[in-house]
Amino acid sequence: MSDRKPNQPKGLYELYQNDPDHADEKVFGRQSYPDRRGFLKGAGLATMAAVLGGAIPFHRSMPSGIIPAAFAEGLEDVVIEGKDGLTVLNDRPVNAETPPHLLDDDITPTARHFIRNNGLPPTEVDADNWTLTIDGLVEQPMTLTLAQLKSEFEVVTEALLIECGGNGRAFFDPKAKGNQWTYGAVACSQWSGVRLSDMLKKAGVKSGAVYTAHYGADKHLSGQPDKLPISRGVPIEKAMRGDILVAFEQNGEPLHPMNGAPLRLVVPGWPGSCSQKWLTRIEIRDQVHDGPKMTGTAYRVPNRPVAPGEKVAKEDFVIIERMPVKSLITAPQTNSKVSGKQVTIRGHAWSGDRKVASVEVSKNFGATWEKATLNPPVNEGAWQTFTAKVDFPEAGYYEVWAKATDDQGISQPFAIAWNPKGYLNNSYHRIALMVG
Ligand SMILES: Nc1nc2c(c(=O)[nH]1)N[C@H]1C(S)=C(S)[C@@H](COP(=O)(O)O)O[C@H]1N2
Numbered sequence: 001m002s003d004r005k006p007n008q009p010k011g012l013y014e015l016y017q018n019d020p021d022h023a024d025e026k027v028f029g030r031q032s033y034p035d036r037r038g039f040l041k042g043a044g045l046a047t048m049a050a051v052l053g054g055a056i057p058f059h060r061s062m063p064s065g066i067i068p069a070a071f072a073e074g075l076e077d078v079v080i081e082g083k084d085g086l087t088v089l090n091d092r093p094v095n096a097e098t099p100p101h102l103l104d105d106d107i108t109p110t111a112r113h114f115i116r117n118n119g120l121p122p123t124e125v126d127a128d129n130w131t132l133t134i135d136g137l138v139e140q141p142m143t144l145t146l147a148q149l150k151s152e153f154e155v156v157t158e159a160l161l162i163e164c165g166g167n168g169r170a171f172f173d174p175k176a177k178g179n180q181w182t183y184g185a186v187a188c189s190q191w192s193g194v195r196l197s198d199m200l201k202k203a204g205v206k207s208g209a210v211y212t213a214h215y216g217a218d219k220h221l222s223g224q225p226d227k228l229p230i231s232r233g234v235p236i237e238k239a240m241r242g243d244i245l246v247a248f249e250q251n252g253e254p255l256h257p258m259n260g261a262p263l264r265l266v267v268p269g270w271p272g273s274c275s276q277k278w279l280t281r282i283e284i285r286d287q288v289h290d291g292p293k294m295t296g297t298a299y300r301v302p303n304r305p306v307a308p309g310e311k312v313a314k315e316d317f318v319i320i321e322r323m324p325v326k327s328l329i330t331a332p333q334t335n336s337k338v339s340g341k342q343v344t345i346r347g348h349a350w351s352g353d354r355k356v357a358s359v360e361v362s363k364n365f366g367a368t369w370e371k372a373t374l375n376p377p378v379n380e381g382a383w384q385t386f387t388a389k390v391d392f393p394e395a396g397y398y399e400v401w402a403k404a405t406d407d408q409g410i411s412q413p414f415a416i417a418w419n420p421k422g423y424l425n426n427s428y429h430r431i432a433l434m435v436g
């Protein structure tokens, strides 16, 4: 893994987050900011066009203080065995995300599946002797090897979406602590495994069961053997619903070591943290789980909208369940030069536990929207792909924005619904295009 190089685009983000008006002035000159509700004109507009490398035909609807999406990317290629093109945010523990243009496949190749580790992954993994124990509030506690799992339960193969609860945190203002994920802490690989609900039915869940507790074989960063890095769970109703897999294959092969080999949970559409990797035990509890990263403010948001920067009392935080409606533009790559007046836009959209009903794209900073062609998911729990042919009136700098709406009529917001820990940023994805 290479060392992280100083990263100019992140610096720009900081500049804008600390004082957007001043940042506009610094980057594009004094006349660029009559006020935050104003629009770019005069010398500021000319400077921005020069920096972007072309005129901005829709500049009248481009608010000042908005950071051109052309500047939003800071890609670095580093090498993690079996991974390709991921941007490493952290190397102890390893955390790496995938640039949007490398997430273009309907089914995410293992090499492009992000990595989110809270602790130190197990180094010696013996898949043949690995066991999973189900215990707690069940009639028949059981401990099974992978071979037993495969022979005793129906094996299913499904494309399922995993998104980290903190995906998009990098764009919070004020900043939230934690990994500064931009867009790529999301993936939809194809997983093979057995249904957690089948296992729980066989074990016989006792009345009074309320919640699951998931345990994995990774170690706490402190090295203390009795301390767990993370142990989360889901309500028993969710566990019994049939959409959660206990998975031993990823895209037709054993799991990648960083994605939980040899066994993990996949809880589609819920915060990725529910999908315990290096899975060894599932306990059924008579109360909400209280393992590490279940309590306090971890993977929780305030029970009401709060102003950016507002302090929120601990007891006002609620556990995040399904992930919100969201979309990601995967082609063209942001900052591309495209020739011709028509460009095909591609991407994916999802909404945890729901279907996406429509995706729209805008080429003029949200002034007007055009409907994209949206495909159904390949199976429940997978993301949906969309395409849109967008016509550009003349050469110049454009942004393409995407907005998904789910089957409950809920759309992505323009602005982040700010919360102290930086979760659930499902605001529009914007890409920069230079049409030539
Ligand atoms: N045992 C264990 N499971 C874990 C984690 C972890 O640190 N340890 N991280 C969780 C989080 S926060 C996320 S977002 C997903 C990410 O899965 P991936 O690394 O395979 O992409 O794994 C989850 N499962």
Ligand SMILES: [Mo]
Residues within 6 Å of the ligand: 116, 163, 164, 165, 166, 271, 272, 273
């Ligand atoms: Mo996560």
